[in-house]
Amino acid sequence: MSPIISVSNLSKTYGSGFKALKGINLDIVKGEIFALLGPNGAGKTTLISIICGIANPSEGRITIGGHDIIADYRAARSMIGLVPQELHTDAFESVWATVSFSRGLFGKPKNPAHIEKVLRDLSLWDKKDDKIITLSGGMKRRVMIAKALSHEPQILFLDEPTAGVDVELRKGMWEVVRTLQASGVTIILTTHYIEEAEEMADRIGIINKGEIILIEDKATLMQKLGKKELTLQLQNKLEAIPDVLSAYNLELSDDGRTVTYDYDTKGDRTGITSLLNDLRNAGIRISDLDTKQSSLEDIFVSLVRAP
Structure with missing residues (x-):
């Protein structure tokens, strides 16, 4: 056309x-x-x-x-x-x-x-x-x-x-x-x-x-540019991410009570299921969780601020 x-x-x-x-x-x-x-x-x-x-x-x-x-x-x-x-x-x-x-x-x-x-x-x-x-x-x-x-x-x-x-x-x-x-x-x-x-x-x-x-x-x-993020609130303070969870590229907050995981933007949440199982096996207990997807505004800001 x-x-x-x-x-x-x-x-x-x-x-x-x-x-x-x-x-x-x-x-x-x-x-x-x-x-x-x-x-x-x-x-x-x-x-x-x-x-x-x-x-x-x-x-x-x-x-x-x-x-x-x-x-x-x-x-x-x-x-x-x-x-x-x-x-x-x-x-x-x-x-x-x-x-x-x-x-x-x-x-x-x-x-x-x-x-x-x-x-x-x-x-x-x-x-x-x-x-x-x-x-x-x-x-x-x-x-x-x-x-x-x-x-x-x-x-x-x-x-x-x-x-x-x-x-x-x-x-x-x-x-x-x-x-x-x-x-x-x-x-x-x-x-x-x-x-x-x-x-x-x-x-x-x-x-x-x-x-x-x-x-x-x-x-x-x-x-392509959106990001899906899972935030996990921990029951107990964590000093460091265990090596057994290194494949997930988790980010631990400064106070050791929150873990953040960026998961696939195509809607595949199997990684979340595996992560939750591995956290439980590692003895890490979760009190709450929340998911967030980046908005067009987030993408716009990241693009115009790029060098």
Whole structure:
């Protein structure tokens, strides 16, 4: 399947000489949710801005649905909806008017039914919306999404879409995202709420210092880099791990009362059964145990901190 977004050898160097992006290569498949993660200043927003035609690339080529973003700008841009980090809404227009105006910017004919559906999906519908409305930060974020969807784009960019949004509103927004994906819309999001990427994304990309350091299916990433850990609380203090247990590579806590065991990430727990039997045979008694699997956040932190 041809990618709906194709980025080849993309670089961005500012007049100061700062290189914000360095040889980015990225393909995004139609209908997927792709999460782009990275620390502040990593290049996430710069990359999105170039793809969406807001900033110019220094080198490289980008196509959207086969359309070059420079040579065939109008066709490429018409396929994209963008929800930026900053909240820009017209304080002197109604929600209906500002969303309808955004649709008109793309040369789309009036479609009140579509505008109403978008506003209903985002809980913004108000038949009396003929006046200036004071909106909270979370509601402004919804309006930005409505504006991005007004021209029925095939691709939706969400740059920190839930920043400053309360938990209830965030859940509602992600329900909208799932509905959009089900209809065939491709979603690209950046977020600092890594649990959102862990729950929503099909694939994960990590960018750091202007370079893509990893692109992977979420499930594969969790399996390859995730860690499963068994923590055993001991009834009695242990001075050292007995030699008979050396094959397990156990880690003993400083106080001698906790043993940690990293086991297979593929779900094979036979090692745990063997370990418990060998502990019992060695005369070591356990008072409690707990298992923990590393999250996407743990993996992200380990990757961006790597030298």
